[in-house]
Amino acid sequence: MKITDIRILEVTAQIPVEDAAAARPVDGLLSPAFLYPAYREKVAQAGGHLFFSGQPPQPPGRLVGTFVVVETDAGVTGLCPGGAGPQGHVITHNLKPLLLGADPFRVEMLWDMMYRSQVLGRSGVIMMAISVLDCALWDLIGKARGETVCSCLGGPTRDAMPAYASALGYSVDPAAAAAQATRFVEEGYTAMKWFFRRGPADGVAGLQENLALVRAIRDAVGYDVDLMLDAWSGWTREYALKILTRLHRYEPRWVEEPTLTDDVDTLAFLRKATGIRISEGEREFTIWGFHRLIEKEAADILSPSLTYCGGFSQFRKIAALAEVAGLEVIPHDGFVGVLHAMLSQSPALCPMGEYLIKANLTRQRLFQDGLYPRNGFLTLPDRPGLGLVLNEDLITQTRVLTF
């Protein structure tokens, strides 16, 4: 079998009005760049758009998804979400020429060739482009073998994955958050993650707002529910030390990205100084990036993004590193590929998965049999490969993007 073409498709779907309304963020993320009022102003003017490559803007009422499609002379294709913006340029001009004519089953060689060729792209947009192609190749391999990607990776270690409710986009007003946290528990979730909105630029009042959010959620759901907290790299070392010390009594299962990912010494310091478990890595890349976090003892939980870290081919190696170091791997939510990857690993290593409630309300609509948790559990689609089939009923437009 040979790869004959790689295309980037842009698919536009009409979202049901009630889903579009429910998915609209009330509160967004705290950015590390919010230290600068000028940046904050630009984000506000752009309706919350944070201007980074992982976040293409979405038109209201519609959902635009991009997909990388790998085609072969045998008619089998591989599909993975991604390829928008600068990734599309890298795929078209740097990586596609390397893959044309190659045997898609030699995925380890293809990953290594892509990686070694991109001497200026060991991370960032170029590694995201390599990751998406790697995931599309694994989808293709699964389809050609008539097996799920999870099966190709060794098979599922259990039938279903506990999902935790990830509350990005919900109101952080304490009363509203407490009510929503209670609803998550009623829906069957036993773990949830909330996102802080305040950082060093918001002073003492902001710090009190952050603490009030956590207090309200704990008061609402008690201490038997796992509560995780995410600062999206938005704090400085001093601020993080102050707030983590005060958060200790609320028993978070972990605090995610308290400071910048690159600042591994600070992460290690915070872990040791506060005794709070730290999750890190959704914007880290390759085994070498994760090895640095492990070596510096900067995290208890690694949270790779499958479509950033290097795809399945790197994920399984990152998982092996984490297993040896006694860490957990609880990846960043992205798409169904993450579930295939997690279910192929020991429950001791990958005990549960993130499910972004609001984002998935719309993005799962792009697919037939979208991924929705039942009673707090996710199960794999019963289809070969990744199991992604576009939902033609809602798609109003499909076009091939050129770069």
Ligand SMILES: [Mg+2]
């Ligand atoms: Mg996160």
